[in-house]
Amino acid sequence: MFGDGEVKLRSLTDAAGIFRRSEREQVEDMLARIGVRFPQMFAAVYTGSLGETGNLRQFGFWLLNRGVFEDVPVEKPNEAGILIVIDPDSKAAGMSFGYLLDPFFEEEDTFDCLSRAHSYWLEGRYAEGLVKSLLRLEKLLRKRCQLAKRDPEKYERKVAMPVAVEDLVKKIRRGKPSAAIPVEQEVER
């Protein structure tokens, strides 16, 4: 729908032209701050009109996979990115994030961040709302990081790949059934 090629852009791409110069600096500072405090990650913002047929979720997903962020260091891949897309024409905004945050971040968290900006965006104060949203994002990331360090297995289980059926059969034959097998055998008897 949006194209196959790479899209070159910067971490703050104001295609809709909704930010003043001073506001741009304010938002860029905030994005840089997240990049410094979370050395693996980066945050980016895209503003632009998607038209009537555009779907913000799809566009955010596509842009984070296809985008090449010129001002982001190469050691920070898009997997470690968080992208906020604002469409001032349809008056909607969305948030997408890479695989690195998949275990730690949920849709509810992204809604929490975006809703902080809601009242500002209603009045057209895009930069202020964005800063509030990014501040909330920073706080959430900090908390999640601390929790993940304390109990990494909890988050690992969330994204663990499902065990293939063949592997399970091999284990049974080898005499090392998983914890679920004896229960099933007892039921059969």
Added chain:
Amino acid sequence: MSQMVFANSEPLLPEWDSAEREKMKKEGWIAGSILLTYESIPEENPEVGSPLKVEAPTASEIAEDSESGIEVSEEYLADYFAEKPKEHLVDPQGLLEERQKKDLSAFLSHHAKDSSIDIYIYVFGTNQEIPGDVREEEIVERLYSVGKPALVVYYYLGAPQRSDIYLSPIITDAVSAAEQNRALQSSVMRAFASVNPVEQLEAFLVQMSIRTYWMERMTEGTAEAGMEMIPEGEKARYLNKKAKASPEEMELPGWVKLAAASLIAACGAILAIWSARMCWHSKQRYRFPEFEVEPRLGGNHAAGVGAVISFSSSAVPPARQRDQVPNYMRRA
């Protein structure tokens, strides 16, 4: 022509018959006698006998109107100015009665106990003048440079407006000339509330005692700084008195002081910990553990599709605007 001349000439006034006129005069009144005459109209007699309403002279006007001053007799000068007086009230001429002197001295002594600035008052007669060879400023510098700070008043009994005040050199800089003038003026105003010279002096001293409290506030620190010249005993007595004069410190029991100190220390410690914590937080870096995540939706880098919110309506909360709906699907 003759008709015109006749028209221009004034008609002749009727003439009195002399007998009839005398008769009317005797009866007391002749109608139109003022107007119908060739004599000039007599001037009205000015009102005689009604007293003029003039305000009585005030005490200050009486004092100002008095005769020019008489110098203080030489025999009293030594008693006035030779040395620092032992009493706060200096009246070698005996202008005040003994009882009055006693009352005023008691008041000034009481003031000296409570205040860090003593009041010394030199009493002179209403019309008296200090001889020209006696310089008041020099007297104050000579007698009041050492010891407890003092306010010296040259007071003229019955003429408070002629009073002068001087401060010890230690506190002169701290109390501005304007403040000194204000203190003097307000004391004079209070004195004029009465006509009796002794009552005037009492009112003057009461007000001056009040004003010295404000002077004390101004001189806090200054007076202590200038106490190098004061003998040790005097200095200790002054500082001790000053410490006692602070009512807050007198009333605070030990445990309250201890609690206050502990509270301040605790607040300081909390503030320091908070600052350190904030500093540490700002420098801290956060790294997430990296897990292998199965790619989804054909996305090489990302598939974490988060929330979408709409901000088209201020009437609906953000929680109910989570799904993006194009404008053309909304109801008008």
